[in-house]
Amino acid sequence: MGSLLHVDEVTVVFGGNRALDGAGLRAERGAVTGLIGPNGAGKSTLFDVISGLRKPTTGRVLLDGRDITRLNPSRRAKRGLARTFQRLELFGRLSVRDNLLVAAELGPKRRRAATVVADIIDRLELHAVADATTDTLPTGLARQVEVARAIAARPALLLLDEPAAGQDHTETARFGALLRALADDGTAVLLVEHDMDLVMNVCDEVFVLDLGKVIASGPPSVIRTDETVLAAYLGEV
Template sequence: MKKTSVENSTNKKAILELKGVGKYFGGLRAVDNINLSVKKGDLHCLIGPNGAGKSTIFKMIMGVYKPTSGSILFENNAITNKRTWDRVKLGLSIKMQIPGVYGDLTAYENMKIAAQNFYKRREMNNKIMELFDLLEITNLKSKIVNNLSHGQQQWLEIGMALACKPKMLLLDEPAAGLGPEETNYTSDLIRKLNDKGLTILFIDHDMDFVKNIAKSATVLHLGNKFAEGTVDEIASNQKVIDIYLGK
């Protein structure tokens, strides 16, 4: 029997590991004793109700928050106490839910800001144009970003994250606020990036979107790991269904 991509991924090494990670804000336990392993080449989703701890985990992975307990490893190297920029240089890149773009500049200028620390000047233009072609938004390169739609700004910021030469890309609700056509395009784009070998970890609430692209998923609830497995296993788990419905 031919192995599925999920089965094959179990034979790959972990690119990111969270070991007993917790985060407390005073008496509030936002995340508690989370163990998470993302394999190289995986397309993994963190899901869960509001307040489950998803964004807090992302911020700890990127160094915005320092864990109260536990450790974070990237390519088997401890990054728990490293600064955000040092993590980016190691190959971690993120696109947040609200686009962090420069609205008064063109799309090309935005991409150049992201790429300037990762490419030599003589190769930068070619690399930027390759990213515009990959994203299929070359027609937007000269447009002022404030004049772009929400979806176009989202895709531009994905391009800016890719300009940092990531080995792993974090996406915070990449389809939030998008219409059906934009959502379908975003799904296709994420799958295309993953097919090219990029490891992707993303957060989302929309189970239809998750089922459409993710290979595996971890469910969080009240700061704890609630369930983990293939997307089909998660989607058919009655306890997971109950927490989404508030039962």
């Protein structure tokens, strides 16, 4: 369906260190793209650059063919970008339903926010906790709610930073099915994740980052046998 996101030769230097060194990737509409690598490889820094939380030293970020490198996060959100974080970022004193409503109110106005939220609660089977405050939820379930809130904004590009952390096997399997369904609906999903079973089962393409550089990219069948990737990361997982 074509690239929605194109990261072009991005370098980030701070404190004398190169957190990213000419890194590039793409995320296609209607596909799940994985971004993997060892701790400290620069994955979260690259997410920060894509979402506008950090300006690159050099390089560009293009969204739907438009250069968004200098846009702030709120303007990127209006262009259809949504993100989750490694550390849970929910409104702990609000209910699950109200967390979703906050995001839905900021999304496109084609449908009533309450209708969007009701559909997401159905889709993710969150009825039992819809009126519970999110600070009472176990980690795995809270992760699902954070993803649900990102979906409520109806993004074109969804960035997920280790969303399976804290989920059990059943929750992870259900989550993988959700990612595939989102892609089938036309969303571009970019996934940072250490659960290699999830990555290899749901991703259409995987980019591997090590020491700030993309060292390999391709379908999971190629990545799982790439000798450079095995030496840098997969051999240690």
